[in-house]
Amino acid sequence: GVFQALTNDQQPDCDPTIKSPSNNGDCGNFAIATPFLVTFVIITSLVVINMYIAVILENFSQAQEDVEQGLTDDDYDMYYEKWQVFDPSGLQFIRYDQLSDFVDGLEAPLRVSKPNKLLFVVMNLPICENDRMHCVDILDALTKNFLGKPDLLGENSLGGEPPIDIKKDRPKDYHPVTTTLQRQREIYLSRLGLNGFRTNLQRSRNQQLLLEKSTISQTD
Secondary structure (H helix, E strand, O other), X not given: OHHHHHHOOOOOOOOOOOOOOOXXXXXXXXXXXXXXXXXHHHHHHHHHHHHHHHHHHHHHHHHHXXXXXXXXXXXXXXXXXXXXXXOOOOOOEEEHHHHHHHHHOOOOOOOOOOOOHHHHHHHOOEEEHHHEEEHHHHHHHXXXXXXXXXXXXXXXXHXXXXXXXXXXXXXXXXXXXXXXXXXXXXXXXXXHHHHHHHHHHHHHHHHHHHHHXXXXXXXX
């Protein structure tokens, strides 16, 4: 009695001893139960499968949308992991001469393989004191390059002010003094000046030689 009370063991509502075509009394119909259970299993399986497919498609669509919209968090994490190799002290700066190796060492989609110095000139990146470059400036330029919206030369191409905007995420020692475009111009003008100096020096030497030869000829 106690066991039946605990297990709620009661006599069935039907009588399996009654003779019927189903050989199971009045406790159900085998001919109806079989297709019902089969149909139930099939429908349940289809519902579960469709739910899995819906979840997978939703995740795929979300991932595809993230890619179309821009970079993901994993891309930014990769960028700062690579940055720590060049900036182990966490100063947020690297030297200008390290920029090419750093960007070449990144993973897609931010990576710009060598030779990449010409692209840095076009990006017109700010250069701070002591030839240092800030991590946010580089990341911002690489993001624009990936999205196909680079700030090509900006106002500097027309001789305007460099695109230097001191933001809250910059450290106190962030003091831009030039840009990659201006630096390249300075190098180019220096080379022109040096070549002009060499040309004038060689011309002076040639004139001196001609003058000496002319003097010798007149003496003879």
